[in-house]
Amino acid sequence: MRLDPIEHSTRPFVMNDNIIIGNGLIAREFSDAIKEDHGLCIFASGVSNSTCEDTSEFERESALLRSVMSSRAQGRVLIYFSTCSVYDLSQHKSSMYIRHKTSMEAIVKNHPGFYIFRLPQVVGHTKNTNTLTNFLKNSIIDSRKIYIQKFATRNIIDVHDAAKLARTIVASNSHLNQTINIANLKSDSVIDILKIMEKVLGREAVYELVAAGYAYSIDTTITSSIIEHCNINFDATYTSRTLSKYYSI
Numbered sequence: 547m548r549l550d551p552i553e554h555s556t557r558p559f560v561m562n563d564n565i566i567i568g569n570g571l572i573a574r575e576f577s578d579a580i581k582e583d584h585g586l587c588i589f590a591s592g593v594s595n596s597t598c599e600d601t602s603e604f605e606r607e608s609a610l611l612r613s614v615m616s617s618r619a620q621g622r623v624l625i626y627f628s629t630c631s632v633y634d635l636s637q638h639k640s641s642m643y644i645r646h647k648t649s650m651e652a653i654v655k656n657h658p659g660f661y662i663f664r665l666p667q668v669v670g671h672t673k674n675t676n677t678l679t680n681f682l683k684n685s686i687i688d689s690r691k692i693y694i695q696k697f698a699t700r701n702i703i704d705v706h707d708a709a710k711l712a713r714t715i716v717a718s719n720s721h722l723n724q725t726i727n728i729a730n731l732k733s734d735s736v737i738d739i740l741k742i743m744e745k746v747l748g749r750e751a752v753y754e755l756v757a758a759g760y761a762y763s764i765d766t767t768i769t770s771s772i773i774e775h776c777n778i779n780f781d782a783t784y785t786s787r788t789l790s791k792y793y794s795i
Contacts, residue, residue: 565618567591567610571672571705572627572665579709586716587619589626592650595676596631596643604646611650615657623659623722625712626650630666630701630729636760651725662725663712666701666733666764669788678736682743682751683793691752694740698759699733702785710776711769721768729764731773731780742786746793 566577568590576588589611593603615624628647631637637644654660667678675684678700685692711728715721734742737755744751773780 575705575709579713587622624657626654628664630664633762666729670705686751695759698736699761701733704788
């Protein structure tokens, strides 16, 4: 089951005195969202496949993060993107990706000023085929059989909304040196997400339900407190509206 990968690049760029590490979906959106801020180092260069088992990929990210913290991030607030999948207890023992993200969080906490933003399934315009929604879309279009975990849930958020929430949190300066979940207030079953994608694409999926999966909860207390300020409505149609925004043909 796909989780929530972040596209990566080791090339930094500077925008309004902010350093952005990465050039994928998260880096692009957040570089625009924080363009009025100063003195930030945004680390958005991570393992791009949450099913990865290549230790060299994890070591690459770890080495890059340590290098950035000892050089470019000095004197700056470091923003690191982790995953809400750490709450999926069914994956902890088997997922190298989740263990890796937990390890990266521990490294970030050694920085004098940081935000760790745990993200769920972020949806936006990206060619990354490893995201849950791109995987479902491509499988439906290509009539590939999908094995869906009956009891699994996933949390969908528009990348634009995730960036707005993060920007508001950073601007408030009230949660520095904390690990914060930025997520939809409600998760959906994976089968429901698949059904929404079917409607959006106007195509039926070829799938089989497997008696597996785990429904985990995400603490969205901080997100809940600022959604009105950000003009975000996580209502019953949010997932459908988000998938329609990016996948309608």
